[in-house]
Amino acid sequence: MAQMQTPNVQMPPSRAFTFHLDFEGLGWLTIDVPDAPVNTLSRETLAELAGIVTALEEMASSGELKGVVLLSGKDSGFIAGADITEFDEMSDPGVLRAALDRAHGLFDRIEALKVPVVAGIHGFCLGGGLELALACHYRVAVNDDRTRLGFPEVNLGIFPGFGGSGRSIRQAGPVDAMQIMLTGKLLRASPARRMGLVDKLVRVRDTLRWEARKAVLQARKSSPAPFTKRVMALGPVRGYVANKMRAEVGRKAKPEHYPAPYSLIELFEQHGDDWRAMKRGEAERFIPLMNSNTSKNLRRVFFLSEGLKKQGVRGKDKPVFRRVHVIGAGVMGGDIAAWCALRGMGVTLQDLDMERIKPALDRAKALFRKRLRSKTEIDNAVARLEADVTGKGLARADVVIEAVVENLEIKRKIFAEAELKTRPGAILATNTSSIELERIAENLTAPGRLIGLHFFNPVAQLPLVEVIRSRFNADADIARGAAFALAIGKSPVVVKSAPGFLVNRVLMPYMLGAVQRVEAGANKEQIDAAAVAFGMPMGPIELMDTVGLDVGKSVAEELGNPVAPDSQFARLIADRKLGRKTGQGFYTWSNGKAVKGEVPPHPDLAGLGRELVQPLVNATAVAVAEGVVASDDLADIGVIYGTGFAPFLGGPMQARKDGRA
């Protein structure tokens, strides 16, 4: 910094960027958007960059600038993407077209600068941030746990719009580039380097600038993907590759619900062999996507989920969660324990004897093997999860989660002991599905300490945790519960202690309604297909089988819907045909899959689906009206995360407002 040179060219003023020219002729351009935790590319920031690039062009032609290094001044990372808060106002096709043209023009000018431009990347480099990095001539990234590169646009119903579709294909080749754009999957440093998105890795952030300097002085230029990769986009191969991509995407998303990936594949099919043409073709397809209801709703879902992350306790009182004690090693307790250990907590798992804990430990091992990369990581996770028959983990636990059989007396006894043995600050939580929280808590010395943390089965797959609030709880108790859910990577939604909480309460009438239709003679395959056509991830009958008919029955009863003893439902249960777990329920299950017959034709499957979800939407509205959840927003995100309810519709409340459910 000491030997800063004063450039002869006037740099325009900027809020987000600082620039200095050093005595070697290197220009150091640092982005640090004020009053923001992460850098994003707002229209204002891009406009500032455009002014700066004009100055850089002059300095480059006058010879006083040897090269440019773009770094971020934020600890959180490089650039997290375009500024999504501006998307709504930018959706107007006229406005958007102009904005995209400006951004394309700007990135093209950066790429065309006569001096080397190098991006130094740490932390998040996503979406528009990655597109900007790809417009630089060379990319250096920090090889640590926090570096992430990728294109999450597809989760917002769009795809890269600042030239990233073409440029990523140029650097990484068509297959890898399309893969990351279609899935939104974020890459760590090493895979990004292997893929060609990054040219060089360094160990620590300090080294970024030195490696970037070297790159400038040696005028290094990233080489595009080799022919062996590009060949997948040439001639007739491209059509074949595109079809494979469509089939892959089709397994997860329907074109009528999620058009963005399909539109991107079409763009690729048209221009995949010519990255410039692909880049030019972006805007035309991008504009209608941005303006679609799907994208609007997905943006809203994104903001709602970001909102969930802001719950919990921040600042200096932010609790540290290191040790979790789980009581009950059954279906739920075992999987909750495994999940917590996977996420880095030290876990003690208690049950009546070792035989009951052992299967949970085996399941945990399988989970670790699936989710972790190296043997050391797996071994360390295994070591974090300890069987604890005597309950000695209780005393040092930061969080106690009870998941024993659904029996009030047993639960009361457990918490009476836990209250005595745990540290005063430790969270006491029950995973009960149906016992009123107040009844478990009422005999405690401090009944406000007990909260509900209601996980969903299968724990490893479902992102939602309902944080159940009893009338004894203070805000701080609930905030700490939410903080814990966040600490293990789950999304907390606060729900009042009321039968069925939120998710079971809205699911049950929908599932029972569907069961009734089947009992009355409707075709179950058709019912399930209709729900999927509407936008549910799985049909209600298949869902009942997955949850377990016995579980479904007990939740139904708890919600005041006893199962008629002469029904098919009751007979299946009596015959121990409980669904997926016994191999037979409404469906026969084979290798974890329901064996389904042909779906009989129906003139309007999606319409039928819409009818089927009516009870769910109604129940959600009632839950909001009764204050079970605090707002429409929370109900929507809770139901989306808890049931998979069509995110492209923005959740049940939004869908109803839009007249779509």
Next chain:
Amino acid sequence: MAELRKVAIVGSARIPFARAYTGYAEEGNLTMLGAALGGLVEKYNLRGEHIGEVMAGAVLSHSRDFNLAREASLDAGLSPRTPGTNVQIACGTSLQAALALGAKIAIGEIDSAIAAGTDTVSDSPVVFGDKFQHRAINLSRARTTGEKLKAFKGFNLGELTPVAPSTQEPRTGLSMGQHCELMARQWDISREEQDALALRSHQNAARAYDEGFHDDLVVPFAGVLKDNNVRADTSLEKMATMKPAFDKQSGHGTLTAANSTPLTDGAASVLLASEDWARARGLPVLAYLTLGQVAANDFAGGEGLLMAPTIAVSEMLRRSNLTFADIDLFEIHEAFAAQVLATLKAWRDPDYNRVTLGRDTPLGEIDPDRINVRGSSLAYGHPFAATGARILGLTAKSLATSGKQRALISVCTAGGMGVAALVERAA
């Protein structure tokens, strides 16, 4: 010269110790030491803070880590103005670092310091034999093809057998364990006594863990949350089944894997400061580091490789006019159970006291209930250079929480050396 200042021990942080080739198989000294220092940074809010000096070392070290202490300080987020010095005196490394830094604080050269150590066997440098090493150097300097060929004259494939890093004594060619076997025989230490001491170490350490004593001393690293060598459930019966580890032939062997420290990976650090510096930042003073002593013996002449701490402790007590009766807690590093037992026996032995320590009255007996009351290296494991800092951190917290007044630390090292320190309770 101005009056000497007190040296405050603010606290410590270490990563869990892991048996070699387990939890840290993918880590190295730099990342481990960085994490231990990072633990201090977190705990005492030292991000961007200029610490007077960081002194740290590793016994087994890659040449790329020539500035280990400095690099780890930068990784940990201390101010770039914090100097880092590498030091090394085998297993005494981080205790010696604390003594050196303590002296600098006492005379007012610096106000704050971090003493630390790290070692990993899992990532130790593998080198080729001398012959091949020289060939490689000659080759790299060779200019003509002739010279290059000459560099390989007489080459045989055996030269390529990597030489594992060795903790063998260069002067005697014996390993540490073989030396300790000799001490056990010389001092007539039985296998049973050794096993009993090892058992007690594990039980004490396990109890300390269960009581949560380590909860604010150990910071998670690389997914490891706690030491993996502490065995709460071990027993004398189990230990009795072990075969001698070092003297497998003579039939006299008494040292086994159960009463010797395992090869261990880990790193530990201690924050030292002047009282003013700590007070100004609202940081605690757990204890004072009041005295230190390093000593060596004629191990090559037969004095017992790991017996030098007897001298260091004797000299230190002589300087301070203290006797064993004045010490409430003894932290005697357990390289081997036999080493601790031989040391204790030597302190009681009139001849040894007279001849080796120059004392007419023996230092005498130590109440076993004052020794390693929270277990020591047999249980926690022994990442060589990290052990001193582990012990110093544990000792300071022990004094602060137990109401005891004074603790003595002794650590034996390779090369017939020993480091001792005295720690006193604050307030």
